[in-house]
Amino acid sequence: MHSTVLQLDIQGTPQAWISLEEAALHYATCSVAWEDGAGPLATLRGGWNVAAGRQSLIEVAPIIGVRGQAKLNLFEVVAGVTKSKLLRRDRFTCAYCGLEHPERLLQVEHIVPDSRGGTYTWMNLVTACADCNLRKGARTPEEANMPLVYLPYVPTRFEAFLLEGRRIREDVHSWLAARLPKHSRLH
Numbered sequence: 001m002h003s004t005v006l007q008l009d010i011q012g013t014p015q016a017w018i019s020l021e022e023a024a025l026h027y028a029t030c031s032v033a034w035e036d037g038a039g040p041l042a043t044l045r046g047g048w049n050v051a052a053g054r055q056s057l058i059e060v061a062p063i064i065g066v067r068g069q070a071k072l073n074l075f076e077v078v079a080g081v082t083k084s085k086l087l088r089r090d091r092f093t094c095a096y097c098g099l100e101h102p103e104r105l106l107q108v109e110h111i112v113p114d115s116r117g118g119t120y121t122w123m124n125l126v127t128a129c130a131d132c133n134l135r136k137g138a139r140t141p142e143e144a145n146m147p148l149v150y151l152p153y154v155p156t157r158f159e160a161f162l163l164e165g166r167r168i169r170e171d172v173h174s175w176l177a178a179r180l181p182k183h184s185r186l187h
């Protein structure tokens with residue numbers, strides 16, 4: 001069910017969700033510096049040890065710290081905005097009426113309108129219901145007299161991995177959740 005492994009760099013910064021096979025390759029090349037999580041995710045068969053006359057087994061942990069991966073400072077890399085991540089950041093709640101709505105009724109709203117130079121970035125986007133979005137139109141919240149009921153923010157990398165909305169094993173979820181900043185709405 002949960003066959004993805006959370007790959008971290010040596011400092012513990014999330015790098016990617018990887019498959020069991022990709023994780024096994026890191027084990028096979030002795031690149032796994034440390035493991036975390038509540039126990040093995042899976043046991044895979046490794047190479048055949050001729051001398052010992054048996055096949056080695058690789059126990060893959062749900063969270064692995066891998067050596068020599070990060071070349072750039074990933075703390076500076078901001079996760080890309082997608083509608084699904086934005087809606088999760090904002091807890092499926094419209095920034096204007098403050099009501100929770102089903103995903104299909106929610107839209108990505110530019111606080112400063114697109115047509116007025118507003119950018120498609122975490123700090124200029126909020127979740128809005130179709131009604132509020134239509135009512136606000138190409139105006140700023142001040143002009144429309146529609147104040148935001150919550151403020152936008154840029155998710156950290158730990159948060160971005162949770163925002164992807166995939167099914168995450170409980171121990172991996174807890175590991176990421178424990179590293180969220182105080183202001184995160186995912187708490």
Ligand SMILES: [Zn+2]
Pocket residue numbers: 094095096097098099128129130131132133
């Ligand atoms: Zn609304």
